[in-house]
Amino acid sequence: MAYPQTILDLLAELLLGTAWTDISTWLYQRNPPAVTITRGHPDETVVTTPTAMATELNNRDGRFCDKNPTGPYYGSLMRNVPIRISVPEGASYLRSETDQSSGATAPDAAGLDITGDTEVQLDVTLDNWAADQALAGKWLAAGSQRSWLLTLNETGTLSFRWSPDGTNSNSVVAVSGATVPVPGLNRQALRVTLAVATGTVTFYTAPAAADQVTLGPITSGWVQLGAPVVLGADNVFSSTAPVSAGFVAGAAADYAAWTGIYGKVHRLALLSGIGGTVKASPDFTAQTAGAASFADAQGNTWTVQGTAEISTRRYRAHCECSGWPQTWDPSGTDVYVSLQASGLLRRLQQGNSPLKSAMYRYWTKLTGSSAPVAYWPCEDLAGATQLASANGGRPMLFSGSPTLASFTGFACSAALPVLNGSVWTGAIAPYSSGSDNVLSFLLALPAAGDASGFVASLYGIGKVARMDLAYTNASGGLLYAEGYDASGNSLFNSNVLTGANGGQYMARLALQNSGANVVWTAELLTPGGAAVTSATGSVTTAATGQMKTVVINLQGGLVSTVVGHIAVQSVFADLSGLAGISALNSWAGEAAGVRFGRLCAEEGIAFRGVGRLSASVPMGPMTQQTLMADLQEVADADRGVIFEPRQVLGLGYKTLSSLENQQPAVALSYTHQDLAGTPGLKPVTDDQTTVNDVTVTRTGGSSSRQVMQPPGTAGAAFTGPLNTNAPNATPPGVGLYDTQVQISLGSDSQVDSEAGWLVRMGTVNEPRYPVIPVDLARPAVAGVFCDLQELDLGQRITVSAPPAWLPPDGISQIVQGVTERLGGYIFQIDFCGVPESPYEVLVLDDPVHGRLDTDGCTLHASISSSATSLGADTAAGFPLWTTAAGDFPFDIQMAGERMTVTNITGTSGTQTFTVVRSVNGVVKAQAAGTAFSLFFTPILALA
Secondary structure: OOOOOOOOOOEEEEEEOOEEEEOHHHEOOOOOOOEEEEEEOOOOOOOOEEEEEEEEEEOOOOOOOOOOOOOOOOOOOOOOEEEEEEEEEEEEEEEEOOOOOOOEEEOOOHHHOOOOOEEEEEEEEEOOOOOOEEEEEEEEOOOOEEEEEEEEOOOOOEEEEEOOOOOHHHOEEEEOOOOOOOOOOOEEEEEEEEEOOOOEEEEEEEEOOOOOOOOOOOOOOOEEOOOOEEOOOOOOOOOOOOEEEOOOHHHOOOOOOOEOOOEEEEEEEEEEOOOOEEEEOOEHHHOOOOOOEEEOOOOOEEEEOOOOEEEEEEEEEEEEEOOOOEEEOOOOOOEEEEEEEEOHHHHHHHOOOOOOOHHHHHHHHOOHHHOOOEEEOOOOOOOOOOEOOOOOOOOEEEEOOOEEEEEOOOOOOOOEEEOOOOEEEEEOOOOOOOOOEEEEEEEEOOOOOOOOEEEEEEEEOOOOOEEEEEEEOOOOOEEEEEEEOOOOOEEEEEEEEOOOOOOEEEEEEEEEEEOOEEEEEEEEEOOOOOOOEEEEEEEOOOOOOOEEEEEEEEOOOOOOOEEEEEEEEOOOOOHHHHOOOOHHHOOOOOEHHHHHHHHHHHOOOEEEEEOOHHHOOEOOOOOOOOHHHHHHHHHHHHOOEEEOOOOOOEEEEEOHHHHOOOOOOEEEEOOOOOOOOOOOOOOEOOOOOOOOEEEEEEOOOOEEEEEEEOOOOOOOOEEOOOOOOOOOOOOOOOOOOEEEEEEOOOOHHHHHHHHHHHHHHHOOOOOEEEEEEEEOOOHHHHHHHHHHHHOOOOOEEEEEOOOOOOOOOOEEEEEEEEEEEEEOOEEEEEEEEEEOHHHOOOOOOOOOOOOOOOOOEEEOOOEOOOOOEEEEEEOOOOOOOOOOHHHOOEEEEEOOEEEEEEEEEOOOOOEEEEEEOOOOOOOOOEOOOOEEEEOOOOOOOOO
16 A cells, blocks of 8 residues: 555665665654655745755664764765655656766667658656757667657757658758647657658647556547648658667767756657557556666567666655754663755855856866866956966966056956066966967957057967967057967968957967968957957968967067966867857856856756746846856846756756746645645735835846836836825825846846836735645545645646635645655645736737737726626727627626626727626626726736
């Protein structure tokens, strides 16, 4: 028997070394609950509190004493040892949460070489349904062994590729004409069919539930996704590639952006013919936990690859144990550890060191052959007597007196030195990587120009023993490249850029071997620029050698010029990789979600993105502040949610767009007694989050003020009951609640939308529910037992048929916080919710969210509680209501009553509405002059 007939199978594991160690035997369950977990945040703010996990461990044998040399875990109980808590999943699955390069494969076999009509089905749970992911395929770039490939695209569409001859150049790709609906709990089934005679590809989706037990292909419930795509007749190549699920390693060479999944694979089915013969059907739900391989019903052997695993566990939290507090009674009989573990946010929030500049991070994060063999940031403070190396090399020495830490014109850098006639010399230690000679540096020229001089010189031991970027104050500032042999003879001299005065650049000089010759290149790129300015040429019968020295301002001629971030590399790459949004412009214009993921990657933090990261709001340049300040800046700009994933120790970010227009992930009923009696529903309507006058200032830019005005205010962008009028005014309001915020945004054009969104969120006239309690031991919730465990932060929960004393339209909340109590016969989850309605935004052509409202509309004459016809007056200057037959039905709201409009007549003056009453259970007489509007008020999304 399973819970709740038996005690909850609660598993606690510590990551000791590289292996997860089961410590469940020592998990005390004497004071239920055995474990309490809290996650998220308790209100509409975008500041997330760290996950917290509390439990007690039996320590009578001293195993959890980190200083006990006789304990079995001695030496492994370091501070911040990871711990994870899980309960049974209910069915096995292929778990891929450690990386995006793992999955399961079956080797090529005759039965898998389908060349005609093909059908693929995949039952999968994805952490993100708006990211480039290779879901399944029989595709191998090496040796031109490509057959077919199913991918999910960041746009939310599906792609199906197939090759008639194994080459990528002749492959055919079909893209679904509609986006995949995002499932409330992240799980659904996908299906694609290919009819080779016409090249017709058809996509489908179907709901897939955690308790789905049908083996083999899914035969019902499919909903077509967009129109079929017809691309012309083409068979599928019979390749030697394995069939892969969760990650298609053989496709990485062709489509590097399409990684494997983060999530779960439940089942895959490969059919020869549409609805035809099943050729492969790995059912991961029927496998033994930890199994490395298994055979499907067709005899194909499936092997788990990389860090993927067959698992039967549903993870409730991943935390760190920051300490091992020892407790015992006076007799020494009861010895235990009161463990308080926390999510990664706790440790990160304690850090107070600002991150280095974008340029510093760029150079120091490069690895392998791209890493610089010498690097001097030149961000030294004013009292420095040398320029420090940032990669373990020797410092760069200078003669003269550069004006250190004085130029702040590069957003990507801390303050840099002005040359002031000084000469800098940096020695390059011997290195064993590549044969190219590459020198890069930041350069700022004064608007009035400077004296002539050699900006930078790279010395080596090849035929081109020295290469310069030189400057003369002619033609508005001329930068030119030149090269010399060891005897000082000129080998080349070429102009690179005229009109350079007043400009800021990344400069690059390079020498590369090309057969028996050396190719020289000089490049310049402005921060944020799209085009690289360059000059190039060659020196015959030459070869490069080791680089020895970098000299800045040879002969000391330059005075007002700025140089910084001097890097030497042994492998050349042109500057186009730094064009546009990059470290060179301190990532100005970078999408908020992309920034969050990039920062996590740079800091080695496991990251889970939810929503289309590249479509989140563009941000301003990164500044030097703490990691958490940078991450919080993302949420402040995009209004999304920072969270800690349950499946891994790391950080996640849900974009605002992923929070909008959600279908309910879990729908409960008050009358069905789905809710726990303790502590019960306690709606809160207060002014904790009320803000009705907002001024948003873009960091370094303009500002916008948006105000919630009283209803009927002419020209007002926002009107509503929580307006700035006093409560005793006419019409009444709540008084002034004002705030001013500064946000990192990509442009001044964003401040209006940001301020408007904050006004919208701050004037929600609905209750929030700090506790929506569910007891998973109750028979009433058996139908949603698994769903309630999957419900996560940022998802939507509804409760229908609330009691009469609550608002009649039901409860619809976005989960912002979760508290779980687990152990013994206890498994209770309390969801903390905030109103979901503000996240319902305009969707073009949508029958519900695609309608535009009119303003200042009032009831022409009083109506009784049974009237089905009413007159509507629209204020002057506003458009009248539609009378087109195809626009009906839609809902309006009037003094708490929801009505469905089935027809409207009249094209001037008072219009006549035909309505259905009591849609939400409220029906009453309505007085003349009562204002009404669309039930779903159209609001533009922020991004």
